[in-house]
Amino acid sequence: MIKYQEIANDIRKNILAGQYLSGVQLPLEKEMCAQYNVSRITIKKAVDELVKLGLVIKRRGAGTFVKSIDDEDAKDLSMARQFTGFTETNKGKTLRTEIIKFDVVHPDKEIAAKLQIATDDFVYDIIRVRFADGMPIVIEYTKMPINLIPGIKKDVLLKSIYFYIQHQLKLKIQSAHRSIRAISPNALEIEHLKVRDSFPLLEVEQIAFLDDGRAFEYSISHHRSDQIVFKSVSIRQ
Template sequence: MAKYEEIAEDIRNGILNGKFNTNEQLPLEKEMCEQYGVSRITIKKAVDELVTQGLVIKRRGAGTFVKALDDTDVQKLSMAKQFEGFTESHNDKKVTSKIIKFEVVHPTEEIATKLKITVDDFAYYLIRARYSNDEPFVIEYTYMPIVLIPGIKNDILMSSVYGYIENTLKLKIKSAHRIIRAILPDELEQKELKIDSNFPILEVEQVGFLDNGQPFEYSIAHHRSDKIEFRTVSIK
């Protein structure tokens, strides 16, 4: 992680932990340079990163201020940045999983391209139904390259794959590219999500990236539309 990213993360944590309140001004660039022992260019990049995330706003001639977002919005922004998985985003509830399929495959050319591997390489392919407080929320269809994410077993799939990646493999999950669509469920999804054929679901197609830019996951998640919402903040 670059120095400016470390500084941005520290300030972001301060915002989320209440060190900086809504509409409060951040320390001046000079003060932050002294605090972190870096140049103004590094501080500027850190602040620009926070602006991009929608956590702060620059006011010409006045300084940089924490945006007027409610606690839920700030939490959503933090989650989007940290790219948390289902277990982490439901950490105040009982999370369980059902493994529907778990196998090792050669990826198709399309999937291999998304994961930056070849069709001769091996990848995990897994289908999981995820539950929060025993209620079905989502079915995940996921590919991961074995060379990058080794050692996945059933016990990991029953808990948190992202937790295993970051805590055991010591890899840093950084970002995701997502496409969201509304579709109708197939027979498997009707059964596992306990819905009928006319119940709309949200399809989230996603490529996940580590902090070195390497894709570690290609997934399609089918969410019950009454159990999820997506929030965004647009910054000009």
């Protein structure tokens, strides 16, 4: 449908298929214009997608080149889906969710600030443990304003809140701001994640936003460190 995405996909496939090897120069923008029969800006936008993905680099005055990366890394990059919840990232596995807590409370000052709501508004206060193939993977502490996300019940929590938000409420999720740290488990986590007190966890603190710019979720997830890797590509401006 959208030309630049189709072209980006096409080039990406060619790279992954080994059409262009590591370090090799891609066709010039002008040549690709002719090849795909589009304007240069469209080609630029397509190739810029691949730069963001980390597959190629561009040098003014020289050309566009495939990065010198490992096949394994290349696949990683290509599948990189920066934005998915537990349900999506563990597709194909048998998932189970245990609800530890499910209340409605007033947010404390800090959380109210992060969600940009008042301390006398109400938020869900949820704690869940998520299992994949019978193994505990992560414990999630979630706070959501009930005004923005009404109607959550236990059956929603047992499946996927994100699915409910997008398909039942028909809301669109736009972005997430994350902070990542390493921490030690507390007593609750030692019990539910079945780890020892010396077992490190990866903490992901997240504020998630709807496409109208409102924050709809503040969550902290503590992941078993043997079950999660966080990947990122950063490009110098």
